[in-house]
Amino acid sequence: MSLLSLIAVFLIEQFKPLDYRRIVATPLEAWADFIESRFNAGAHHHGIGAWLVAVALPVVLLAGFYYACYAVSPALAWLLNVGVLYLTMGFRQFSHHYTEIQLALRLGDLERARQLLGEWQDRPTQGLSAREVARLSIEGALAASHRHVFAVLLWFVLLPGPCGALLYRLALVMRERWTVLGGAAHNEFVTFARQAFALIDWLPLRTTASAFAVVGDFEDAVHCWRTQPALWPDRDLGIVLASGAGALGVQLGGSVVDEGEVSDRAELGLGEPADVDFMQSAVGLVWRATVLWVLLLFLLGLANLAG
Template identity: 75%
Template sequence: MSLLSLIAVFLIEQLQPLHYRRIVAEPLSAWADFIESRLNAGEYRHGVIAWCVAALLPVLLLAGLYAFLYSLNPLLGWALNVGALYLTMGFRQFSHHYTEIQLALRLGDLPRARALLSEWQGRSAEGLGSQDIARLSIEQALAASHRHVFAVLLWFVLLPGPCGAVLYRISAVVYERWRTRDAAEQNNFSAFSRHIFGMIDWLPLRVTASAFAIVGDFEDAVYCWRTQADQWPDRDLGIVLASGAGALGVQLGMPLVDGVEVTDRAALGLGDPADVDFMQSAVGLVWRATVLWMVLLFLLGLASLVG
C-alpha cells in the first residue's frame, strides 16, 4: 500500500501541483503560533504541553480517523494516506525555484537568478556570482529533498497510515516557528520541540545521507559525511549536505562574499566547484535516491505478500 500511495501522489503532483506555502505551511504556522500564544510562559514544561497539543494531538486524532476509515473499507484508508502524503511531501515544494534558477544561469541572466534565489531562501542574494548561486541552490535542494521527500516517506513507512508523515511535517513546522520566537525572547519554551524534532529527524537524516551515498560516489560520500558534517553550523543537516556533496563530487559550503561582507562557512564535498551542470547532476542524484526508495518499498511489499 505504501508504494501505491507514493506512486499515486507523484502522479497527482504532476497533474495538479500543490501550492505548499498557502495550503500547508501558512495554516500550520498559524496553528503553531496560536498554540504558542496560549501556552508560552517561557518554561520548558510549558513547551512540552504545547508540543503535545500542537503536534501529538492532531496525529492521534488522525490515527483514529484512519482506523475508522480502514475498518469501513481499506480503500478509504488508502485514500487518506494519499491525501496526507500529497499535503506533506513532494518535489514541487522546491523543484520550481530550482529549475527556474538553473534556466536563468544557463541563459546568463544573473539578476534573475539572484532574485529567484532570494525568494527561495528568504534572504538577499545580491552580489553573488554564478558559482555561488549554483552552490547555494544545490545545498537548498539537497536539504529540501530530505525535508519534503525522504524524511516524510520514511516516517510514513514506520508508523501506521498517514500518522508518520503528518507527525514529521507538523513537528518540523512547530520547531521552526518556536525556535525563531525563542531566539528573540530568550526563553526555554522551544527546547522540547527542538529535542523531540532532533529525535524524530535522527534516523531520516542518516537514511537520506545513505541513499545519496548508495546512488552516487559511495566512497567520497562516506568520507565527507565522517569528516565534514560536524563542521557545518547545523550538524544534523550537515550530514545530508556533506554526503550529497561527496556523492556528486562537487564543492559546497565555503565562504560567501556578498559585497564587502564575508560569510564564513565550512567546506563540504570534494572535486570541482559548483556550476549549472552540477545542478543538473544534483537533480539526477535526488531522482536516483527516489527510485531506490521505490525499489525498497516494492521489495518490502513483495516480502509481506510472500509471507
C-alpha cells in the same frame, strides 16, 4: 499500500502541483503561533505541553480517523493516505524554483537567478556570483529533498497510515516557528521542540545520506559524511549536505555573501566548485535516490505478500 500511495502522490503532483506555502505552510505556522500564544510562559514544561497539543494530539486523532476509515473500507484509508502524503511531501516544494534558477543561469541571466534564489530561500542575494548561486541552489535542493521527500517518506513507512508523515511535518514546523518566536524571548519554551525534532530526524538524516551514497560516489560520500558535518552550522543537516556533495563530487559550503557581509562556512564535499552543470547532476542524484526508495518499498511489499 505505501507504494501505491507514493506512486499516486507523484502522479497527482505532476498534474496538479500543490501551492505548499498557501495551503500547508501558512496554516501550520498559524497553528504554531496560536499554540505558542496560549502556552508560552517561558518555562521548559510549557514547551512540552505545547508540543503535545500541537504535534502529538493531531497525530493521535489522525490515527484514530485512519483506523475508522480502514474499518469502513481499505480504499477509504488509502485515499486518506494519499491526501495526507500529498500535503506533507513532494518535489514541487523546491523543484520549480530550482529549475527556474538553473534555466536563468544557462541563459546567462544572473540577476534573474539571484532574484529567484532570494524568493526561494528568503535571503539577500545581491553580489552573488553565478557559482555562488549554483552552490546555494544545490545546497537548498539537497536539504529540501530530505525535508520534503525522504524524511517524510520514511516516517510514512514506519508509522501506521499517514501518521508518520504528519508527525514529521508538524514537528519540523513547530521547531522552526517556535525557534523564530523564542529567539527574541530568550526562554526555554522551544527547547523540547528542538529536542523532539532532533530525535525524530535522527534516522531520516542518516537514511537520506545513505541513499545519496549508494546512488552516487559511495567512498567520497561516506568520507565526507564522517569528517565534515561537525563543522557545519546545522550539524544534523550537514550530514545530508556532506554526503550529497561527496556523492556528486562537488564542493559546497565555503564563504558566501550574506546581507552585504562575507560569511565563512565550512567546506563540504570533494572535487570541483559548484556550477550550473552540477545543478543537473544534483537533480539526477535526487531522482536516483527516489528510485531506490521506490524499489525498496516494492521489495517490502513483495515480502509482505510472501509472508
